[in-house]
Amino acid sequence: MAVAGSAVGLGNFLRFPVQVARNGGGAFMIPYFVALLLVGIPLMWVEWTIGRYGGGFEHSTAPGAFHSMWQKNRFIKYFGVIGIFGPLVIMIYYTYIESWTLAYSWFSLTQRYGSALDQEAMQSFLRGFQGLEKNEFFSSMAPAYIFFLITFIVNISVLYKGIKGGIEKFCKVAMPLLLFFAVILAVRVLTLGAVDPSVPENNVINGLGYMWNPDLSLLREGRVWLAATGQIFFTLSVGIGSILTYASYLKKGDDVALSGLSAVSMNEFSEVILAGSIVIPATFVFFGAHAVGAIADSGAFNLAFVTMPLIFQEMPLSRFMGFLWFGLLFLAGVTSSVSLAQPAIAFLEDEFDITREKAVKIFAAVTFLLCNAVIFFLRFGVVDELDFWGGTFCLVLFAAVEVILFGWVFGIDRAWEEVHHGADMRIPRIYKYIIKYVTPAFLLIVLGVWFFQEWIPIIGMETVPAANRPYVFATRVALVALFGVLSIMVKIAWRKRKRGRVS
Amino acid sequence: MTLLGWVFMACSWFFILALSSFCFYKIFSKKKLD
Numbered sequence: 382m383a384v385a386g387s388a389v390g391l392g393n394f395l396r397f398p399v400q401v402a403r404n405g406g407g408a409f410m411i412p413y414f415v416a417l418l419l420v421g422i423p424l425m426w427v428e429w430t431i432g433r434y435g436g437g438f439e440h441s442t443a444p445g446a447f448h449s450m451w452q453k454n455r456f457i458k459y460f461g462v463i464g465i466f467g468p469l470v471i472m473i474y475y476t477y478i479e480s481w482t483l484a485y486s487w488f489s490l491t492q493r494y495g496s497a498l499d500q501e502a503m504q505s506f507l508r509g510f511q512g513l514e515k516n517e518f519f520s521s522m523a524p525a526y527i528f529f530l531i532t533f534i535v536n537i538s539v540l541y542k543g544i545k546g547g548i549e550k551f552c553k554v555a556m557p558l559l560l561f562f563a564v565i566l567a568v569r570v571l572t573l574g575a576v577d578p579s580v581p582e583n584n585v586i587n588g589l590g591y592m593w594n595p596d597l598s599l600l601r602e603g604r605v606w607l608a609a610t611g612q613i614f615f616t617l618s619v620g621i622g623s624i625l626t627y628a629s630y631l632k633k634g635d636d637v638a639l640s641g642l643s644a645v646s647m648n649e650f651s652e653v654i655l656a657g658s659i660v661i662p663a664t665f666v667f668f669g670a671h672a673v674g675a676i677a678d679s680g681a682f683n684l685a686f687v688t689m690p691l692i693f694q695e696m697p698l699s700r701f702m703g704f705l706w707f708g709l710l711f712l713a714g715v716t717s718s719v720s721l722a723q724p725a726i727a728f729l730e731d732e733f734d735i736t737r738e739k740a741v742k743i744f745a746a747v748t749f750l751l752c753n754a755v756i757f758f759l760r761f762g763v764v765d766e767l768d769f770w771g772g773t774f775c776l777v778l779f780a781a782v783e784v785i786l787f788g789w790v791f792g793i794d795r796a797w798e799e800v801h802h803g804a805d806m807r808i809p810r811i812y813k814y815i816i817k818y819v820t821p822a823f824l825l826i827v828l829g830v831w832f833f834q835e836w837i838p839i840i841g842m843e844t845v846p847a848a849n850r851p852y853v854f855a856t857r858v859a860l861v862a863l864f865g866v867l868s869i870m871v872k873i874a875w876r877k878r879k880r881g882r883v884s
Numbered sequence: 885m886t887l888l889g890w891v892f893m894a895c896s897w898f899f900i901l902a903l904s905s906f907c908f909y910k911i912f913s914k915k916k917l918d
Contacts, residue, residue, distance in 0.1 A: 407889065414896065590885030593893040643907040649900045806910050 389556060390717030391478060392616040393652040394563075394710055396772075398660035398684045400612045402677035406591045406661075408599035412609035417649065419823050420610060423816045424619040424780050425645055426808065427787045429637035430800045432628025441629040441727035443622050444871045447783070450791045457786070458875065462867045463779040464622030465724045469867075470771025470860065471621065472721040473751045474764045479714035480532035481686060482707045484510065484524065489703025494518075494690050500668045503687045504676065513760045522756070529756060532711075537745045539719050540726065543737060555712035560651060562709055567658040569696055573666050576695070583669045588662030591670055603830035610827050611773030616652055617645060620780035623720040626727050634803035642806070664688040722748075732874035754859075761852035762845060769839075770860055781824040788817040 401409050435446025443464025447457045488494050497503045497518070509519035539551060575584040599605050614620040628637060664673045664684060677684050693703040722744060729740035755763055787796050797813050838844055845853050885893075 407892070410892070410896070586885050589893065590889050593896075594886050594889035595892055639907065639910050642903070643911060646900065646904040646907045650904050653900055654897055 389559070389648055389651050390713045391475065391482070391710065392612070392618075392717070393648065394656045394660065394713075395478070395685045396615060397612060397652050397656050398664070399677045400608055401592055401657075401661055402664075402673045402684060404605045404608045405596050405599045406673075407594040408596035408605060409609055410593065411595055411597075411600060412606045413612065416606075416610040416613040416823075417645075419815060419819050420780070421613040421617050421619060422642065422645055423812055423820045424614075424784060425617060425624070425641040426638060426800055426812070427784055427796075427816060427820075428619050428624045429628040429631075429641045430796065431783060431787060432625035433631045433633070433635065433637055434799060435625065436629030436631060437633060439731065441626050441731050442724050443625055443779075443783075444728070444874075445731065446625060446629065447786060448875075450786055454790075458871055459868055460779075460782045462864065462871055463775050463782070464625060465728050466864050466867050467771055467775040467779055468621045468623050468721040468724050469748070469863070470767055470775070471615075472718055472725075472748060473771075474755050474767045475714070475718050475721060476532055476536060476748070476752055477529055477755050477759075477764075479536075479711060479718055480525070480529040481510070482711040482714055483532055484528040485686060485690070486704050486707035486711060487528070489690065489693065489707060490700055492700060495694075497690070498694070500672060500676070500687060500691075503690060504679065504683075507683060507686050511759055512756075526756065529752070532715075533745075533749065533752065535715060536718055536722070537741060539715060540722055540741050540744070541738065551712070552716050555709065555716060559709040559713050560655070562705055563651060563655040563659065566692070566702075566706065567655050570659050570663045570666075570692065573663065573692075573695070576666050580669065583666055585662050585666055587670075588665030589658075591665050591673060592657055592661045603827070603834045606827050607773065607777065607831045607835075610777055610824070614776035614780060615772050617648055618717070618720065620776035620783075621721070622724040622779065626723045627720065629727070632803075636803050636805040638800055638808050639805035659692075660685050660688055663692050667691055728870075732871075732878070758852050758856075762849045763852060763856050766853050766856045767860075770857075777824055777828055781821060781828065784816065784820045784824065788821065793817045 431446050431450065432441075435441070435443075435449050438445065438449040440446050440449055442461065444458040444461030447461040448454075451457045485494075494503065494506050497506045505514070505516050506518045508514045509516040510525055512519075512522035512525060515521070571585055573585050575581050577583060618624055631637070661673065664676065664687075667688065668676070673684075676687050689706065690703060693699045693706070696702050726737070726740045726744050729735055729743060730737055735743075755767070787793075791799075793813060793816065796816070800808060842850050842853055
């Protein structure tokens with residue numbers, strides 16, 4: 382249940398529609414499904430299995446789990462650092478975006494956005510709230526900061542109580558409620574028809590067409606494949622390191638095959654069928670095809686915050702509906718953000734022998750500082766930069782390392798046997814070859830094509846506005862420094878462990 | 885929406901619903917393989 386909670390979150394309802402819109406609608410869905418079948422599902426099994434295997438050696442995070450699988454190699458543990466670094470980077474901006482859902486839940490109840498009746502006004506409301514401009518809705522960032530503080534405290538409290546006491550109990554209530562409410566919303570959107578009779582082409586059917594009409598010309602662009610692969614990773618929480626940490630708490634005889642597949646199916650149901658039937662068609666109906674892309678380009682998570690309040694205004698009990706929807710989204714966000722925090726906390730607990738309470742306190746102090754940087758530098762493109770490196774690039778890189786380790790170093794025959802220990806289902810045999818050959822090749826090709834097509838413009842910050850470049854550069858320096866600190870911590874932990882064994 | 889779009893959407897939805905049904909069925913008829 383905790384893994385399902387980590388899989389179903391803001392990635393489904395906020396990030397997915399933006400990725401669809403930014404990458405050509407229907408053009409995005411083909412690589413998306415290819416990545417799901419050839420990368421997402423196999424990696425789910427790989428990560429659950431590596432986690433359970435590492436847990437047998439009392440390691441709950443990637444550096445230790447990787448080292449358990451390839452004990453002769455001194456450097457493999459440093460590749461595992463990506464499995465702590467990636468979720469930590471995502472957590473830094475995810476918590477802030479999660480706090481927007483809490484804020485919008487409150488704004489729905491109080492009808493704070495009630496006077497924003499069209500797309501421009503609603504975008505202005507969002508920009509005012511984010512502190513990007515002062516306008517008639519907001520004169521300062523104080524409301525955003527207060528909601529962030531509440532969100533941060535909720536997250537730390539849940540983490541403090543641990544998986545069984547905090548996260549699982551939370552998921553058991555939040556998940557079914559969120560799915561039930563999403564079904565109601567999907568039905569409402571699909572029965573909207575054309576809202577503005579003067580623009581009949583802006584209707585639900587064309588909205589669905591925006592998402593599903595395949596555009597084969599964009600398939601040659603590495604950017605679309607990397608974005609689709611990145612979304613699969615983000616939404617399934619694979620290539621991040623948090624599933625590995627959760628799976629490390631399983632016993633050797635516990636199932637990983639069916640559990641992994643169930644988490645995938647639940648996630649895809651809520652993402653493709655529910656979120657795909659809500660945000661994109663609704664945005665299309667209200668604003669038209671051109672606006673879908675434009676709003677998506679304004680920020681990696683903005684689309685639903687502009688669109689959904691307008692949909693609620695078209696529904697009966699709009700206050701209550703908006704309050705419930707954003708509230709449930711907040712709960713789903715919390716289940717995901719606490720899972721992002723798990724690797725770093727488990728790393729401190731396992732490798733430095735400190736108590737969970739102390740580990741949570743250290744984690745809280747560090748992430749609080751980093752979150753503040755995100756809040757105050759949001760306008761300079763910091764979130765999009767963190768989302769690219771932490772939420773896309775690192776995930777693909779980490780997955781490539783773990784699948785090669787699993788299929789080639791650990792050995793696919795041994796790995797296949799390990800996946801099926803205590804399994805409730807037999808995985809189709811074709812996946813043995815997919816895991817060994819196709820998944821690593823797919824990931825290396827995506828990385829290679831992206832490197833060939835986009836590396837120079839991205840490194841040279843050619844797409845970043847000139848005013849934002851110093852901030853984006855500083856973000857990159859901070860990310861390198863964070864990775865360096867984590868690597869040094871791994872080195873210290875292993876030296877300590879070695880000394881402990883000698884004495 | 886084009887015909888290809890309808891077909892693509894129908895196949896995708898069918899795949900996801902079939903996968904979810906399979907998982908539910910397996911969860912509620914739990915039998916260990918070994």
